[in-house]
Amino acid sequence: MVAAIGTSKEPLASITESLTQLESTVRCTDQRLAAIREELVTLDGQAIDKENVAAALAQFDGLWEVLYPQEKVRIVNLLVERVVYNTLAGEIRIYLHQVGIKTLAHQTASWPRTRVLHRNGCEETMK
Numbered sequence: 001m002v003a004a005i006g007t008s009k010e011p012l013a014s015i016t017e018s019l020t021q022l023e024s025t026v027r028c029t030d031q032r033l034a035a036i037r038e039e040l041v042t043l044d045g046q047a048i049d050k051e052n053v054a055a056a057l058a059q060f061d062g063l064w065e066v067l068y069p070q071e072k073v074r075i076v077n078l079l080v081e082r083v084v085y086n087t088l089a090g091e092i093r094i095y096l097h098q099v100g101i102k103t104l105a106h107q108t109a110s111w112p113r114t115r116v117l118h119r120n121g122c123e124e125t126m127k
Helices: 009-045 050-058 060-066 069-079 100-109
Strands: 080-086 091-096 114-117 123-126
Touching (some): 069 100
Antiparallel strands (some): 080 091, 114 123
């Protein structure tokens, strides 16, 4: 580098310009990396885990029986992203929202506990 600089100002200007461009590239890359790390933290917080699924489903049967139709529609919309029917294969695929179960679990966790008397005479404590 010292030999390239020599006594001429042109190589020095060229090297300085290159270093300035590299510093700018590094700065932009660092900013993008920080943004990606923030996004990963956000996505990690939205991940579905077994505990969230189990908590939501454990409360679901008894709750479903006593819900108004409007609430049933809201819950299905919260959980189901889309339904695809393949007429040739006769198959139905149900795609779930990634955070739907977690959202449902958080919402139901704040509900007060209630005693429910079912039509069959069984009593159950629900959240």
